[in-house]
Amino acid sequence: MARAVGRNVRRKDGDAKVTGAAKYIDDLTFPGMMYGATIRSTIPRGTIAARHVALTDDFVIADHRDIPGPNYVALIDPDQPCLAVDHIRHFAEPILLVAHADKHALIDVHQRVTIETRALTPNYDPETSEACFKRISIDKGQIDFGFQISDFVIDGEYRTGHQEQLYIETNGVIAVPGDGAMTVYGSLQCPYYVHKALVVLLKLPPEKVRVVQTETGGGFGGKEEYPSMLACHAAILARKAKRPVKMIYDRVEDLLATTKRHPSIVRHRTGLKRDGRITAMDVDVIMDGGAYATLSAVVLSRGVIHATGPYRCDHVRIRGRAMMTHTPPNGAFRGFGAPQTQFAIEAHIDRISDRLGIDPVTLREINALRPGDTTATGQKLGKDASALPVLRDAVKRSRFTQKRKKLKGTNRGIGLSLFFHGSGFTGGGEVKLASKASLELTATGAKILVASTEIGQGTRTMHAQIVADALGVPFDAIDVHEADTAFVPDSGPTVASRTCMIVGKLLERCARDMRKRLGKLTPAQYYKKHGSFTVTSQYEPPPGLQWSDDTYAGDAYGSYAWGCNVVELEVDPVTFEVTPINVTAVAEIGQAIHPMMAIGQIEGGTAQGIGYALTEEVVMKDGRMANAQLTNYIIPTPLDAAPMDIGVMARPYQHGPFGAKGVGEMPIDGPAPAVINALRHCGFDVRSIPATPERLMSAFARENSAGRRRRTP
Amino acid sequence: MKLTVNGKTRTVTAHPMKRLLDVLREDCGLTGTKEGCGEGECGACTVLIDGVAVDSCIVPLAHAEGRKVITIEGATATRTGKALQDAFVVHGGAQCGICTPGMILAAARLKPGASEHDIKVALAGNLCRCTGYPAIFRSVKSALKRGRAR
């Protein structure tokens, strides 16, 4: 029998998606269903003086007093109210909920509800903010000594802006009330996050709350924590109306109200030897968390752990803080802090390269982490550490060195970035999660029971491949249960590139256990004789993994994936528009379970990274996204798509299923710095993204007025 | 109001200014046509009217009256439609799948000899956030090649 792992088997969800049969949340209706809308704050900060509602009694109206349990969205800190009581901390903060049987009746409800407020002065600057969500310090060696032994010290400041996930399906849920129970269907990544939030807010026993993921039209982190808020809203209305309530955001509301990638300010001070060796890295990381804590603490955590990039250095000091500002809360987005900090270090490395006169490849070769080296948290890397192999492969494929010389002095430039990304939850996170996965024997094979969601990345297919091979049955013999908390155990959230490496491994263990119990029988034979049984396995850390939350030292992740990007681009001298000519992305991801889907993750993440670098700007005016339409938030179209050359390398991770690591997030870490470094190569000194034509024009003007010789358009 | 949807004549009692998208989804029960923006920007709602690709979120029902509308549910019945559907599965053109019905219909009118640039122009009004597009181009190319082989 052909193995499934490593082959491009037919996606489980493919046919339903291409024929229009797949049901997304907005495709469902329930008898008696009403539609819900949210009345939100129109100021960034203030107090609520009064609410005036002029609506007839065919409307169901709810506010914080209709919440049976504590009024917060349970996640990490209980700081974010589900519905504002008397304080407003950001624009578009939910205050009141309204439902009606006719969705058109909701169009102008916000005009018939008046929220009287008293404005307070907002603060949008994370640096001057007095409220801090989280501080993290990482120390390795002796930073002062590291600088003492250096020949040069080079510093720099790098900034990144908000980024919108921009899944094409907006957020949406349907809450269906039962007798002392609540079921929520929705477009979401983490059924058990939503479950927990509902249990707390509705004050219901866990078994009375059920969360079912419907087909989900993209997430990228944007449906990690936000759906908990939306599900709570729909549930409050449904409970009051005693009828199902559907809430689907239109695009504008989705853009205005939901989470974005954290903006960042990262400052580097780096000590170097004349020969290019790094002796000291002092990094200061500031993340703008927005108005509530959401996941800022863990975003910061991943950010600081990746802040020194894939480089060896004995003397490291990293200080990170996530600060409160009066904009809508920022949250999870593919990469989760690492794209911000690796943008900074990679842009910094090229500035060092310029200053030292050592070419960017050599400088990286000198300092890249190798097997046996230790990271900033002191983690000793295993044999699968692949910084050098990915660097060399990308340089060769892209003919970086030749082009770097050839393009010098033209309006084309070529730049590269080297990066890594830890798979799974940070530090002790996986131990705390203690995820479970189950496998049930069926008449024809087995059925996978996990809460890990299919959001386009291929969860169902990839899990089925792992189980098929571990159980020794054909791929088609494996079914996947929908992510429904009434049936599946909590395999943890579908985030952090953990669905393959961590949950896939649990399933592999389930399948091997099941295989043992089947003995010589096939699943069908066993089933006929003895009936069904279910195997469950729970996460156990690989032997030797150690982490301390107090010192922030130890094995931050079980394993890392490694990547190198090369971007060749052209700047139009008339308009300062940038055209990516070629993008090379080499990724080492352990064994690729489904090579085509892995490449799909790399291509998709790389495209998002190019958008992040060049065009994707959230224009914030008075704490409000001023460009909250699809026409004004600029993601790439098919005509903007850069040609990509993808290289996939495999250095198996011994504790991953069939040697797999994570792949989902890493691809977005590298494109932005590679773009910025290519821009530097053709003469534009930009240290913040997005590098819009407007910013490039200003950079150009700066350089010209500084008297540097420049080509004129 | 009468229109032909996927080869079947239908009479719908809906306002002539109702968005064709809503008519298809609510009055015809065809939920394969998706809404990503409602502003003509994303192309997820693409259908064919008399063979011409349009964004059904910005088309009034009145403009489909008496015309032939093809949605993703009807694409299966056409040779190119079916080839495209299969190719999107085989070549990874569909990840989350929300853009896929619109992509397939926007590609449906391409000729077998279409160049990569022709494909990009035909799909320029369709946004995909998952794939970054290369897998979509590969899917369309492969479907068109198969169309020629027949």
Place this chain on the structure above:
Amino acid sequence: MPANPTSLSLERPASLKAALSMLAADPALTPIAGCTDVYVGLQFGTLTERRFIDLWDLKELRGISVDRDVLRIGALTTYTAIIQSTIVQKRLPMLVAASREVGGAQIQNRGTLGGNVANASPAGDTLPVLAAANARIVLRNHKGTRTVAFDSFYTGYRKSVRQPDELIVAIEMPRIDGQQWWRKVGTRRAQAISKIMMAAVRGRDLRIAFGSVAPTVVLAAKAAAVLRGGGSIADAQAALETEIAPIDDVRSTGEYRMKVAANLLAQFWNETR
């Protein structure tokens, strides 16, 4: 969220004549053509009109023809029809180029030239082309037809001389002597609103027009005069700066638009002869 259709009304005249008498009787009716602007306005709630009259099936408003060396494009002509027209390709390639860059295929299949003109957005892509082409707008009401030079069609931000009972029936362009030049600088390669665009003709005539740099399309007469008189590019750019007044918005900055307008002028002059 889209407007509630039951709050809207739609008249559906069977002929142009019927349409004009409906408008005469009730000038508050708003015409709809390809709806690519109207439905966006209904979605965002920026369009407050509730009563509409449908032009989409009026054959009299379609068609591309040449009569006594005048190119006539019916108001309802879509971008796709313009792109495919061999007549327009030959006589007005800059309009074809501009049409190819409007939205994406679906928008080109529905959006009309008349709609772009009537919508009167300063970012309307065809407007600089029509200005540079010395176009005339043919307006008609139930009493008759009048023709307005494009230069005097707009009176301010989203304002024109078109009366509520009038329809745009066609756009006419005289033969163009000279090389045509077009460039759009948008937010991206497709589905892009222009940050700035320029259309120009260089030959016996020199006409240079810019969009997105002022409340309405600007014919840069002073800059053109400098160039026609043999002045330097730098002088022409300086003259241009006095003619346009670009502003900051969510898509770009006034500073960028000013600088790029000057660069476009230079590029045009270098690329044509």
